[in-house]
Amino acid sequence: MANQNRVLFLDTTGHDYIDGLVFYSIPELKRFWLKCYQGPFRLIYRPLDAEAEFPELCRLVIACKNLTLVVEELDIYCRQGRTCPEFFEIIRRGRHHNIELIGVSQRPHGFGRDLTSQAKEFYIFNTREPKDVAYLKDYFGEYLVSKVEQLQEFEYVKALEPFNESDVVIMKDDIYDTIRSDRKVTGVERECPEPECSGQCSNADRSSSHDVCRGTETETRSTDDT
Numbered sequence: 001m002a003n004q005n006r007v008l009f010l011d012t013t014g015h016d017y018i019d020g021l022v023f024y025s026i027p028e029l030k031r032f033w034l035k036c037y038q039g040p041f042r043l044i045y046r047p048l049d050a051e052a053e054f055p056e057l058c059r060l061v062i063a064c065k066n067l068t069l070v071v072e073e074l075d076i077y078c079r080q081g082r083t084c085p086e087f088f089e090i091i092r093r094g095r096h097h098n099i100e101l102i103g104v105s106q107r108p109h110g111f112g113r114d115l116t117s118q119a120k121e122f123y124i125f126n127t128r129e130p131k132d133v134a135y136l137k138d139y140f141g142e143y144l145v146s147k148v149e150q151l152q153e154f155e156y157v158k159a160l161e162p163f164n165e166s167d168v169v170i171m172k173d174d175i176y177d178t179i180r181s182d183r184k185v186t187g188v189e190r191e192c193p194e195p196e197c198s199g200q201c202s203n204a205d206r207s208s209s210h211d212v213c214r215g216t217e218t219e220t221r222s223t224d225d226t
Helices: 024-038 050-064 087-099 130-140 143-146 174-185
Strands: 006-010 021-023 041-045 067-072 099-104 119-125 156-161 169-172
Touching: 006 050, 021 024, 024 050, 050 067, 050 087, 087 099, 119 143, 130 143, 143 156, 143 174
Parallel strands: 006 041, 006 067, 021 041, 067 099
Antiparallel strands: 119 156, 156 169
């Protein structure tokens, strides 16, 4: 993610992403985005009502085009293969708008084939949940599941679509150690871009839409990347 210069993070739980300007209101996000949508941006949206706000956020993404959308806790928005029409448009025809989708979820079971059929890469961390293991076994086969069961902390299996056993690679994400260390001693502080804001807003104040973003660069590995 460090090399992407047009990124919108949907930070569903409100604590997974820190490198970017943070918004909690769709109108505030839209007002600011209209000023910068043609250039580079790193925006973080933390919804107060995730499922209700998701369709409008997807409409903004489609209108903006040429960006990377990172959806955290993807299973909230895509249950048993059902999702809103706006997200379905991104899944099926996002490439025509040059939209890259990265989905992150702890529970891959139940996404449905509309999503996984469009995925190019899978990054799979260790899981022992029976339904998830059964899902991975059904989708990828015994060989990949045997590799997943061997994974240690911060290790993951990278698998490409179409799946081939020779393409399975076990990797270690060392960036987590860097992040934990950097967060103790460094930070990025940004002034609120909104003119009506008289000073720097606190990231801890969830009532404010003009937040200072504090932190260091992070990278997320997706379960599905369409």
